[in-house]
Amino acid sequence: MNPLRTRLTASLAAFVLWTTIPAGPARAQSAAPRAGRPLAIEDYYRIPSVGSPEISPDGRWVAYTVSRRIEPTNSDSSEVWVVATDGQTSPRRISGAAQNAGSPSWTAEGRLRYTVDRAAFEADPAGSGPASPVAARPDGVASPDGGLTAIVRRTPPPARERTYESDFERRHEERFKGVQFDWLGFQRDGGPFPVPDPRDPVANPPSEILLEPAGGEARALTRLGLQPRDVSWSPDGRSLIFVADSAYRNERRYGQSDLWTVTTDGAVTRLTNDYGIDNRSPRFSPDGRWIAFVRSVGTDRIIRDRMNNGGSTDLWILPAARGAEVNLTADWPLQAGTPIWSPDSRWIYFSAQAGGSTHLFRVSPAGGPVQQVTNGERRIQGLSFDREFRRIAYTVGKLDALPEVHVAAIDGTGERQLTRAGDAFLSEVALGRGETVRFNSYDGTPIEGFLLYPYGYRPDGGPYPLIVSSHGGPHSASGYDFDFKLQYFAAHGYFVLETNFRSSTGYGDDFLWATWGAWGDKDGQDVMSGIDYVIARYSIDRNRVGHTGHSYGGFMTNWLITQYPDRFAAAITGAGIVNWISDYGTADIARTKETEFYGYPWEQEARDIMIRQSPLTYAGRVRAPTLFVHGEVDQRVPYEEAEQMYTALKKIGVPTKMIQYEGMPHGIRGHWNNVHRMLNELKWWEQWMKPRT
Secondary structure: OOOOOOOOHHHHHHHOOOOOOOOOOOOOOOOOOOOOEOOOHHHHHOOOEEEEEEEOOOOOEEEEEEEEEEOOOOEEEEEEEEEEOOOOOOOEEOOOOOOOEEEEEEOOOOOEEEEEOOEEEEEOOOOOOOOEEEOOOOOOEEOOOOOEEEEEEEOOOOOOOOOOOOHHHHHHHHHOOOOOOOOOOOOOOOOOOOOOOOOOOOOOOOEEEEEEEOOOOOEEOOOOOOOOEEEEEOOOOOEEEEEEEOOOOOOOOOOOEEEEEEEOOOOEEEOOOOOOEEEEEEEEOOOOOEEEEEEEEOHHHHHHOOOOOOOOEEEEEEEOOOOOOEEOOOOOOOOOOOOEEOOOOOOEEEEEEEOOEEEEEEEOOOOOOOEEOOOOOOEEEEEEEOOOOOEEEEEEEEOOEEEEEEEEEOOOOOOEEOOOOOHHHHHHEOOOOEEEEEEEOOOOOEEEEEEEOOOOOOOOOOOEEEEEEEOOOOOOOOOOOOOHHHHHHHHOOOEEEEEEOOOOOOOOHHHHOOOOOOOOOHHHHHHHHHHHHHHHHOOEEEEEEEEEEEOHHHHHHHHHHHHOOOOOOEEEEEOOOOOHHHHHHHOOOOHHHHHHOOOOOOOHHHHHHHHHOOHHHHHHHOOOOEEEEEEOOOOOOOHHHHHHHHHHHHHHOOOEEEEEEOOOOOOOOOHHHHHHHHHHHHHHHHHHHOOOO
């Protein structure tokens, strides 16, 4: 076993499914304007969102949710619907009109269960009678025969009474209005401040696995003093497998997730004990012979060994009777998702990103190549399987359509769209047409991108302005999803380009780790080559190009306007880093610098990288008017990062503006904030990217 191996570029090349189009003269475009009005900002509250598809055990029905945003309350409403998989009847709402329902699931007998607030209901999917309230299920995992439920529950913390040297000291401690802490991981974006001390069993008590028989009292099964998770049963119901981190109280460790088993009589076995290796999502095969799990290299191992990559994420199996572990995806370049066994134990199914798509794959525990099950330029989400693994249900994401529920055979054939919740909206509104673009970066590396056409686009019109949006992460990816904000920009006459630059997921390990030690260099070149590519082939005004993004996309914005100052007419930076040294000690993820920047800011090599790759180092070059958008209590990219660049641009006379959202963490939340942000970002584009008269 060598989990630290590095993939060669040949593995990526074997997976590249396109032929790159060489640079050349602009080609004619025949896309005609779509019928319908442009998307309006008020539509944000009108669009239905379909999700959470769950196919029934017999494969006859799919339950799903339809949610909407509610402006007056800044909240969401959700309904539970059901539709027959044969497509012969119209979808039917199961939950009441005034209920906020969700979490659809199925009982073994084929009744539909869902929740309204914290109450549980069951209904006949065929519609014979109203839904009836039922007792809530225990919050755990039921055994194969349903007789036991495994529950992970926090242990009661020991009592602790505060003592004082005197009444004088007590009075002043009680008057204290701040916080005190003396542990390393004191902050976590969006969490309480300070985060509870991981070393303290009172502030951060351990959890244990309990067994609760039907109608009986729960009893403790483990006494490890850890925090078990990912619990699942063996097919014979005699044992459970779970994941636990034995280093979770070590404030200087990033963790080590190992596999453990426990029998129903309490015998615990630790299956793995590899420093700096993370294991997750273990599942027994139905025949009981194998345990499938996902393994990746942990942060501690990367730092200790000063690796120049983050390693692979692979699907492994381990004989349940103990023996050698086997990597089933060692020769497959992508990142495997949670394993799901077929009932006959012949296949392990899992989802994975493949470029801008997400698809279903499978592999045999006996070995052999990974097989792709679903196909197409789309993102398959919310996969569920019927009991016999004959049918699957899922939603399909596209660039220029709303997600809808589909059903297909287990091999991906015979696909049928079951819902059309967005048809009424799309009959009125003309979304910007989406197109996949594939091109070579400056050094010949194949890059995939996604382009939205402006509303009312005409091949003989333009030239049109271009907004370039870079994704966060950096280890994530843009792809086939409906994005309201980008469609909103397209509705106002802008081409919108997204690129999956190097460091994006879905293109193999070499591509994923290609920016190690130099964030902004190769990935920035990829973005710029995409801009050059679309300018050469579409009616785009090269003097009206803007860049935006949030998180890593915000860093990319800051980086590109400093490295290519004459290429951008405007920029909008969302929660973007400008100074890696200040970020190291103020953000909640020092690990990104300790790994991909090769160390700490007090070490020469790492410090040189942090200074070299900080946009603030080059702030004097910026010419693009820049809007900064940031959350007030962002602990992932602290607000002071935006403030540093804002001040620098003000000093050199570049037009700039700051929008700070009160009480907001890194991911700026709330519909009112989202709409306010979109309105003001569009105003910025319109101010600086309209044709000058």
